[in-house]
Amino acid sequence: MPSLQRDDTSLYYELHGPAATDEQPPPLILVAGLASNCQSWVLVLPTLAAGRQVLVFDNRGCGRSQPQEAPTSIALMAGDCLALADHLGLERFDLLGHSMGGFIALEIARQAPQRLSHLVLSNTGATQSARNQYLFEDWADELDAGQDRERWFRNFFYWIFTERFFDKAQTLNGLLELVRNYPYAQKPAGFRGQVEAMRGFDARDWLPQLETQTLILASAEDLLFPPRDDAAGLLGLPHAELHLVAQQAHSLPLEAPTELTQAVLGFLDRPI
Numbered sequence: 001m002p003s004l005q006r007d008d009t010s011l012y013y014e015l016h017g018p019a020a021t022d023e024q025p026p027p028l029i030l031v032a033g034l035a036s037n038c039q040s041w042v043l044v045l046p047t048l049a050a051g052r053q054v055l056v057f058d059n060r061g062c063g064r065s066q067p068q069e070a071p072t073s074i075a076l077m078a079g080d081c082l083a084l085a086d087h088l089g090l091e092r093f094d095l096l097g098h099s100m101g102g103f104i105a106l107e108i109a110r111q112a113p114q115r116l117s118h119l120v121l122s123n124t125g126a127t128q129s130a131r132n133q134y135l136f137e138d139w140a141d142e143l144d145a146g147q148d149r150e151r152w153f154r155n156f157f158y159w160i161f162t163e164r165f166f167d168k169a170q171t172l173n174g175l176l177e178l179v180r181n182y183p184y185a186q187k188p189a190g191f192r193g194q195v196e197a198m199r200g201f202d203a204r205d206w207l208p209q210l211e212t213q214t215l216i217l218a219s220a221e222d223l224l225f226p227p228r229d230d231a232a233g234l235l236g237l238p239h240a241e242l243h244l245v246a247q248q249a250h251s252l253p254l255e256a257p258t259e260l261t262q263a264v265l266g267f268l269d270r271p272i
Contacts, residue, residue: 016055028268029090033097035062037059059077081104095116098252102122105124122252123250124225128199132198133198133199149185214240
């Protein structure tokens with residue numbers, strides 16, 4: 001099981017696709033969101049890794065990165081990602097961050113702009129809204145109170161999937177079965193640590209300083225990061241373009257993998 005030991009945490013990671021060479025496109029690093037780990041990319045990995053090396057990993061506070069109780073912040077998670085890139089010899093790479101992973105990706109772009117070829121920000125924003133912070137803290141309180149895990153995830157799914165997703169009973173029940181029996185479930189302390197890491201995140205003052213070519217992926221039905229507010233706010237980036245995915249909600253990697261991979265590869269494969 002590949003991992004990188006840092007001072008306070010061991011980071012689990014996976015490499016997919018062909019080894020990075022000068023003839024291949026730059027490696028692509030995928031950064032997952034709140035309550036998600038590298039398994040959240042399972043439906044998009046075959047396509048994204050068909051022609052390039054792809055790095056996925058479990059953020060501190062979740063999955064196989066241990067201990068889940070390790071100190072957590074957006075800056076620390078950005079540092080983890082850069083440490084993994086250093087460990088694997090990825091000098092320059094493309095970066096895709098989803099939801100909280102978008103916050104982490106923005107912080108990486110701020111800390112190490114020279115490392116990035118392209119930046120993709122999916123279903124995220126430039127700042128954490130007060131509404132989302134209250135909501136996520138309520139979810140953390142429910143975990144602390146010992147709420148049934150299947151019921152907790154069902155409530156979580158109401159916010160991240162479209163209404164149409166719930167018409168597919170077999171798919172819904174299969175996903176609930178997966179999270180109920182997942183051997184690397186996120187602990188309440190790990191979830192709360194990530195929630196607290198998002199508190200007060202605000203990149204609006206320094207967005208204009210980020211020069212990386214950026215694709216903003218937004219979903220028309222995203223309840224957590226509505227495009228009219230959050231995607232529009234990211235257009236403060238100097239070299240950003242917006243791709244709006246119709247009839248989709250927050251979880252593009254799981255509910256709309258084809259739409260996500262088509263948009264991402266179309267952007268990454270375009271000459272700078």
